[in-house]
Amino acid sequence: MYTIGQAAQKVGFSIGAIRFYERKGLLEPAARSEQNNRLYTDSEINWLVFIKCLRETGMRVEDIKQFANMVMAGTATLPERIKIIQDQKQKLLDDIEGKKSQLVQLERKLERYYNDLVCVGTG
Structure with a gap:
């Protein structure tokens, strides 16, 4: 069991x-300790890590709540959950492609500037 501070540190969230x-x-x-401190299990830590993953991929809190409700509803919601994760994966892949394109543009600009710098330095 982990205290809220330990859980926050382990996951990379604030309390x-x-x-x-x-x-x-x-x-x-x-769950609560005898001192009324929150306590978290490994399973809850893993869920927090997944929440963090979903948030970092841009999923809204409301959508994560809907997903969490589906998880609690059981295996009957597996097809819907698979679709949600597939959609989020595709969104992330699209974001990565966009970032790659931005990186190429920055690299081209730097190359041009370095070439201009060399020309100015030899002139």
């Missing part, structure tokens, strides 16, 4: 973010 996701219903309310 406030974990509390936020709990309030939004993306995370079941945490």
Whole structure:
């Protein structure tokens, strides 16, 4: 079991973010210690890591909530969940292609500037 501070550090979230996701219903309310501190299991840590992944790929909190509800509903929702993850994967692949294109443009501009610098330096 992990305290909220340990969970936050392990996942790379702030404590406030974990509390936020709990309030939004993306995370079941945490078990509590005798001192009333939140405690998280490895399974909950893994779920937080997945939430972080989805957020980093641009998924909205509301959409993650819908996905979480599907998970809680059980295996009957697997086809829908697969579609959501496939769509998010495609969105990420499209973003990567866009970033590659931007990188090529920056590299071309740098090459031009370096060439201009060499010409100015020899002139």
